[in-house]
Amino acid sequence: MRGLLLLVIFFWGINPTIMKIGLVHIPPVPYNALRMFFAVATSWMIVKFTGSYEKIEAKDFKRLFTISLFGFFIFQLCFTIGVNMTTAGNASLILGTLPITVALINRLLGIEKINHKMVMGIILSVVGVVLIIMGSNKTFGFTINHMKGGMLILIAQIAYGYFTVFSKDMAQKYNNSLIMAYIVTITAILFTMVSAPQIMAMDWISIPLAGWLSNAYSGIIAVCICNVLWVLAVQKIGSTKTALYNNIQPVFAIITGYIVLEEPFGWVQLIGAITIFIGLYVTRKNKETPQAMK
Numbered sequence: 650m651r652g653l654l655l656l657v658i659f660f661w662g663i664n665p666t667i668m669k670i671g672l673v674h675i676p677p678v679p680y681n682a683l684r685m686f687f688a689v690a691t692s693w694m695i696v697k698f699t700g701s702y703e704k705i706e707a708k709d710f711k712r713l714f715t716i717s718l719f720g721f722f723i724f725q726l727c728f729t730i731g732v733n734m735t736t737a738g739n740a741s742l743i744l745g746t747l748p749i750t751v752a753l754i755n756r757l758l759g760i761e762k763i764n765h766k767m768v769m770g771i772i773l774s775v776v777g778v779v780l781i782i783m784g785s786n787k788t789f790g791f792t793i794n795h796m797k798g799g800m801l802i803l804i805a806q807i808a809y810g811y812f813t814v815f816s817k818d819m820a821q822k823y824n825n826s827l828i829m830a831y832i833v834t835i836t837a838i839l840f841t842m843v844s845a846p847q848i849m850a851m852d853w854i855s856i857p858l859a860g861w862l863s864n865a866y867s868g869i870i871a872v873c874i875c876n877v878l879w880v881l882a883v884q885k886i887g888s889t890k891t892a893l894y895n896n897i898q899p900v901f902a903i904i905t906g907y908i909v910l911e912e913p914f915g916w917v918q919l920i921g922a923i924t925i926f927i928g929l930y931v932t933r934k935n936k937e938t939p940q941a942m943k
C-alpha cells in the first residue's frame with residue numbers, strides 16, 4: 650500500500666509542473682472545471698471496468714453529498730482562487746500542514762489514536778516542507794491580498810482534511826472506486842454551477858494540444874486515479890498516516906521542476922526532503938495504531 654501511495658504522491662508532485670503548461674492556454678477556473686469532467690468520465694469507466702457499481706442507500710448518499718460539498722468541492726474552489734492570490738511559499742506551507750489538520754480532526758472526534766511517535770513524524774514532516782520552501786527561494790507574502798489567498802488555501806486544506814478523514818467510513822462500506830465516482834460527479838456539478846459563465850465564455854476550440862493533454866493528465870491521473878488510491882490508503886492504514894505522505898509532494902515537485910523547468914535545487918531542499926522521509930520512517934517503525942480512541 651505504501652508503494653502505491655508513493656506513486657500517488659509522485660503523480661501529484663509532478664502535477665503542478667504539468668498544470669503550468671495547460672494554464673498558459675486555459676484560465677484557472679475553466680481549467681479546473683474541464684479536468685473535473687475528465688475525472689468524472691474516468692471514474693465511471695473504472696467503476697464499469699471493475700464491476701464495483703452497487704446501489705447506495707439514501708442516508709449514505711446524503712453523507713457522500715456532504716463529503717463532496719464540504720470536502721472535495723470546497724477544496725477545489727478555494728484552492729483554485731486562493732493559489733492565484735498568494736505566493737507559492739504561503740500555499741506550500743499551508744498545504745504542508747494537512748497532516749496536522751487530519752490528526753486534530755481524528756483526535757478531537759476520537760476516530761484514530763495519535764501517539765507521540767505520530768506527533769514526532771508530523772512535526773518532522775512539516776519542518777521538511779518548510780526547509781524545501783526556504784531552499785526553493787519561494788517568498789512568503791504578508792500583504793492583505795496574500796493573506797486573503799492564504800486564508801482560502803487554509804480553508805481548502807481543512808476541506809481536504811475533512812474529505813480524507815470522513816471518506817474512510819464510506820470506503821469501508823462501499824468500493825473506493827464507486828465512492829470517488831460519486832464524489833467527483835457531485836463536485837463537477839457544483840463546480841459547473843459556480844463557474845458556468847467562465848466556462849461558456851471560453852473559446853475551447855482554440856486550445857492547443859498541449860493544453861488538452863495537460864488537462865487530461867490532471868483530471869484523469871491527479872484528480873481521479875490518485876484520489877481513488879488515496880481513499881484506499883485511508884481505508885487500509887488510516888487517515889493520519891496517509892496524510893503524512895502528502896508532504897512528499899514538494900520533493901517530487903522540486904525534482905521535476907529542476908529537470909523540466911531548470912529550477913534551482915540545493916542542499917537546504919535536500920535536507921528538507923531527508924527530514925520528511927525521516928518523519929515517515931518514525932511513524933512506520935511504530936506498530937499500527939488502533940483505529941479508535943480507547
